[in-house]
Amino acid sequence: MAEAESQLPSGHSADVAxxxxxxxxxGATGYETGLVAFPGSIFSSKxxxxxxxxxxxxLTAKLLKPALIDAATGKLTDTRNLPWYVTxxxxxxxxxxxxxxxxxxxxxxxxxxxxxxxxxITGLYLWLRRRRSGSSVERMLAATQAASNDPVLTA
Amino acid sequence: xTSARPGVRRKTxxxxxxxxxLTALLSAIGLVSAxxxxxxxxxxxWAMLLFPILLCGYCLRQAQK
Numbered sequence: 001m002a003e004a005e006s007q008l009p010s011g012h013s014a015d016v017a018x019x020x021x022x023x024x025x026x027g028a029t030g031y032e033t034g035l036v037a038f039p040g041s042i043f044s045s046k047x048x049x050x051x052x053x054x055x056x057x058x059l060t061a062k063l064l065k066p067a068l069i070d071a072a073t074g075k076l077t078d079t080r081n082l083p084w085y086v087t088x089x090x091x092x093x094x095x096x097x098x099x100x101x102x103x104x105x106x107x108x109x110x111x112x113x114x115x116x117x118x119x120x121i122t123g124l125y126l127w128l129r130r131r132r133s134g135s136s137v138e139r140m141l142a143a144t145q146a147a148s149n150d151p152v153l154t155a
Numbered sequence: 156x157t158s159a160r161p162g163v164r165r166k167t168x169x170x171x172x173x174x175x176x177l178t179a180l181l182s183a184i185g186l187v188s189a190x191x192x193x194x195x196x197x198x199x200x201w202a203m204l205l206f207p208i209l210l211c212g213y214c215l216r217q218a219q220k
Contacts, residue, residue, distance in 0.1 A: 058190075058191065058192045058193050058196075059190060059191050059192065091190060092190070094189070094190060095186060100189045100190060100197075101197045101200050101201070102197055104197075104201045105189060105197065105200060105201060108201060108204045108205060108208065111208050112204070115208070
């Protein structure tokens with residue numbers, strides 16, 4: 001902890017965290033405080049509070065906006081937006097888990113999965129059948145047609 | 156190839172790719188609307204993603220006839 005006199009409310013750690021959250025989100029509309037890391041932890045520096053803000057709409061709820069608060073003065077040191085590719089990854093994260101949209105969407109996903117599995121297995125079955133010689137329908141048809149069309153060659 | 160066979164009519168590009176494109180469009184709307192919000196957005200997502208399932212069911216029934 002910094003020894004200098006702090007402008008943050010001292011004493012109870014929840015008050016400090018509240019103050020940090022307010023200072024961190026002051027310049028960031030559309031965000032709310034998600035996590036406040038105390039100085040010296042892996043999410044902050046030795047002399048800064050780390051504030052991680054979450055978006056406050058369903059679309060941006062997965063987004064993070066980090067801010068560093070000077071532990072001595074309580075002022076905002078710096079804050080950054082995420083790079084666009086991290087934004088894209090975080091927003092599309094629910095697509096991977098299928099966790100958005102409630103139980104009906106989960107059931108729809110399950111049915112679509114089963115349909116995909118059926119397509120895979122029937123395709124595998126057809127492929128294995130084809131590899132067994134003489135059992136292909138197309139080959140049998142081709143053979144009989146060739147025999148009837150061109151008796152000289154097949155004889 | 157198939158168009159030479161009697162009884163098989165040649166299809167236009169629109170007839171071949173119309174329904175796949177529609178499926179892709181509706182699925183995309185469904186996936187995005189589930190991300191965008193809750194409530195009515197989720198319902199839109201269910202309706203859109205139900206389309207490919209219903210299409211599968213319809214095609215299965217047609218194939219069994």
